[in-house]
Ligand code: SF4
């Protein structure tokens with residue numbers, strides 16, 4: 290329960306700071322949120338901040354996808370939506386074997402498109418693949434809508450702090466954010482473990498993390514609650530294995546286990562071995 294509360298508290302606090310940072314306001318918290326933006330991987334890459342990238346690599350190599358657990362606004366929202374789906378729609382998850390080849394192919398497509406953007410001097414367009422940038426632009430669209438409703442007219446003739454091109458990007462970002470959130474309501478973190486290029490990048494070192502979620506064979510009673518509540522569909526109860534490349538460290542499983550049979554543990558075996566059977570498994 291400690292880790293569940295800790296993760297929820299930290300992720301909500303960071304989401305609040307990132308949202309404040311995206312709003313056109315001043316203040317200490319918003320300023321702190323804007324400084325946090327420098328810790329985002331894409332921002333760090335665009336500004337050549339090698340230290341930040343190395344820190345994220347180190348954290349992921351040691352603990353897995355911490356970024357996807359607490360630092361990605363889109364991930365935090367998806368986790369919340371998956372929780373709503375579980376609670377109010379009764380959605381339940383089963384283990385789904387990761388299709389790494391598909392993830393790599395999608396990542397390669399994004400990389401090729403990104404190379405085209407960079408070649409034509411449009412590095413800022415890389416933000417279209419970055420969940421943090423998408424989220425901040427989506428907040429911008431919501432601010433625009435709020436101003437329209439509040440003032441009952443277009444804010445400063447689509448000028449001032451908004452321009453036509455910026456608005457199109459903002460509303461497209463809002464549409465993507467809403468679509469991903471609705472998907473999470475029914476399908477959990479499928480976007481995170483299939484499409485998201487940053488998620489695939491983090492999952493590559495993350496699968497070798499020595500500190501990871503593990504099931505204690507002797508104590509597990511096969512109730513499958515952990516698997517049913519895992520939005521990332523990465524708990525394989527029968528094999529007592531977690532696909533650590535897919536685990537987004539939401540720690541729901543720790544809270545749900547009636548026997549405390551699942552928790553953080555040390556494993557120096559690298560990635561869990563491939564299962565013999567393919568497809569969806571109980
Ligand atoms: S996989 Fe992508 S969208 Fe999901 S939490 Fe990680 S970075 Fe965010």
Ligand code: SF4
Pocket residue numbers: 502515518519520521522523524531535536537538539540541542543
């Ligand atoms: S294995 Fe546990 S911590 Fe990892 S994604 Fe599933 S429920 Fe969350």
Ligand code: SF4
Pocket residue numbers: 504505508509510511512513514515516526545546547548549550551
């Ligand atoms: S919730 Fe706990 S006891 Fe039940 S299957 Fe998962 S690890 Fe085993």
